[in-house]
Amino acid sequence: MSTVILSLDEARDLSVEILVCHQTSTENAISVSEALVAAEVDGQKGHGLSRLPSYAAQSASGKVDGQAVPQIVARAGAAVRVDAAGGFAFPALELANRELAVMAPGMGVVAAGIYHSHHFGQAGYHVEKLAEHGLIGLVFGNSPKAIAPWGGSLGVFGTNPIAFAAPRKSEPPLVIDLSLSKVARGKVMTASQSGDVIPEGWALDAGGKPTTDPKAALEGTMLPMGDAKGAALVLMVEILSAALTSANFGFEASSFFTPEGPPPGVGQLLIGFAPGPFSADGFSDRLETLLTAVLDQPGTRLPGQQRLQNRELARLKGIEISSKLYEQLMELRRLPY
C-alpha cells in the first residue's frame, strides 16, 4: 500500500484547514484536530484522520454544528451539565475537563454529563487529560445502536466504551480504554471486504442467531465482550452516559459517519477523583506497588503500553496514512463550501 508521511504539525494544520472550510469554527476545528491527531499518533487509526471526510461532510451538511459553542447549563456542588449543542464532542469534553480539573481538589469527586453530543473518538484521550491534572478519570459514552439486549436480536445499545486513567509518579498516566463489544465492528468490515469468515462469538445475524458470515453480521448486531455479564455492563454504560444525561440512546442516534439525518445527540459521563481526600496522599505509592506486582510476573504488561510505543514512534517519524486518504484530504482542503 502506498503511503504518505505527515509531521504532527502538518497533520494538525491540514485537519484544521479542512474543517474550517467545511463550516467549522477555528476554535472547534483546533479542538477536533488535536484529538484526531492524538488518536493517529496512538495508533488508534479508526479514531484518527480517517474520520475527517465524514466529519467535514457532517459539518458542511449541518448534521454537526461546527460553529456550536458548548455551554454549562446546570451546576450542583460537584456536577456540571454540559450541552454540546449539536457540535463536535471534543470541544464539549474539553470544557468539561477544564471545569472538573478546577472543581475536583475541593470536592474529591466530580462529574460532567454531556448531551447533544457526537462521536468522542478515543475514549482514553479524555481521561488521560484528567490524569495529567493529577485526577483519576473515568468516562462512559454511548454510540449508535450496534449491540442487542442479551437474548434479543435488534440493536438497542452502542458499543459503549469505558475508559479509565490514573496518574503515575514518574510515568505517563496508566490508561485503560475498551469498547464493550467483543471486537470492533471494523474487524467485521475488513473480513467482509476480504471475503473471510469471522469467528463464532463476534456477532449475530439480523435474526439474532450466531453467524460466521461477515455480511450477515453487518446486517445484525455485535456481541458484547463477556457474554451476559458484558451485556449488563453495556446496559449500565447506556444508562450512565445517556439516561442520566438525557442524551439519545443508541437506538435513537443517527450514524456517526453519514452527513444525512438529524444530529446523533449521544451522551458522555466524565468522572474525576482527586486522590487526596480518599487516600491521605498514599495513592501514588500504592498504585506503583500494584503495578510492580503485575509487572514482576513474566508475560504481563500494563494496558496502553502499545499506545505509548506508537506515540514515541510517531513523535520521531511522523504519521503514516494511505495515499488514498491523503489524496482525499487534499481534495477536501480545496473544496470551497
Place this chain on the structure above:
Amino acid sequence: MSTVILSLDEARDLSVEILVCHQTSTENAISVSEALVAAEVDGQKGHGLSRLPSYAAQSASGKVDGQAVPQIVARAGAAVRVDAAGGFAFPALELANRELAVMAPGMGVVAAGIYHSHHFGQAGYHVEKLAEHGLIGLVFGNSPKAIAPWGGSLGVFGTNPIAFAAPRKSEPPLVIDLSLSKVARGKVMTASQSGDVIPEGWALDAGGKPTTDPKAALEGTMLPMGDAKGAALVLMVEILSAALTSANFGFEASSFFTPEGPPPGVGQLLIGFAPGPFSADGFSDRLETLLTAVLDQPGTRLPGQQRLQNRELARLKGIEISSKLYEQLMELRRLPY
C-alpha cells in the same frame, strides 16, 4: 437433601444471636445479619447464612473486630473517607450510604472510599439502598487474590465485583451485580467435589496454563470474564477500590473465610449520582424508555429479575437452608465465647 425453613425474622434473630455470642456488638450484628438475610432472600446463598460460621469464627478470633465502630476520617465537598476499623464491611457501608444520601442532592455526585474493610457480600445490596434514596449507585470492591494479571500465572487481584443500581418510577430499582471472574470460584469447588471437569476458559492452573481439572484450577487462578478486556476492568476495579482508598490489594489480603491471620483490610468505593443536576429531572422517563426498548424484544429480560422473584418467594415461604447448616448454626448459638 434435607432442609429447614426459617422465617426472615427467625433467620435474622438467629444470625444476630450467633454473632453477639462471638464478640460482635449488637449494632454490628444487626447490620451484618440484615445483609446476610437479604442475600439469602435474593437467592445469593454464597453471600447468605452460609457465611455465619466463618464470620463468627473471625469475630471470635479477633481477625474481624466485631466491636469496631466505623468512622469518617476525612471529608472533601463531595467525598468521605470511611475507616471500617477492621470490622465487618456492612456497618461501614451503611455509614457511607447514609452520608452519601444526605450529601448527594446538593452535590450531584458523591463518593465514599472505605478501607480496613472486609467481605461486603452481595455488592448490589449496597447500591440498591442508594437507589431507594433516589440515587444512581455504583460500587467497586476488591477481594483476596483469585485472578492473575493478563499473561501471568499468579493471583494478584480479587474477583472484584461491580454493582450498579438505578431507581425506577414504579418498580423496585434496577440492579446489576457481577463479579469480574468468568464464573464464581464456588462453581469450581462444586465440580471438584463431584469429580466433574470444568469447561476450558474458566481457570488456569498454578503454572498459568488453561485447565479443565477443577483441582488444578483451585491451585491456580480464575480467568476474568471477557478475556483481556475483562482483565483490564479487573485492574481498574482494584485501583478504584484499593489503590484509591489505601486498602490492601487482593495479593495482600488474608482470606475472607479462615479465622487465622491479620484482617483482610480490603476496600470499597461507593459512588452516588443524584439524577436532577445531570438530567433536568428527565431521568426516570428516559430510563423507562430504554428498558421498554429492551423488553419489547422477545427473549430479553432485565438484569436482577431472578433476584426479585426469589425475594417474592422468600417473603411468602421463608428461607430454606440445609439441615447441615442449620445444625451448625444451632451449635454456634450455644457456644459460650
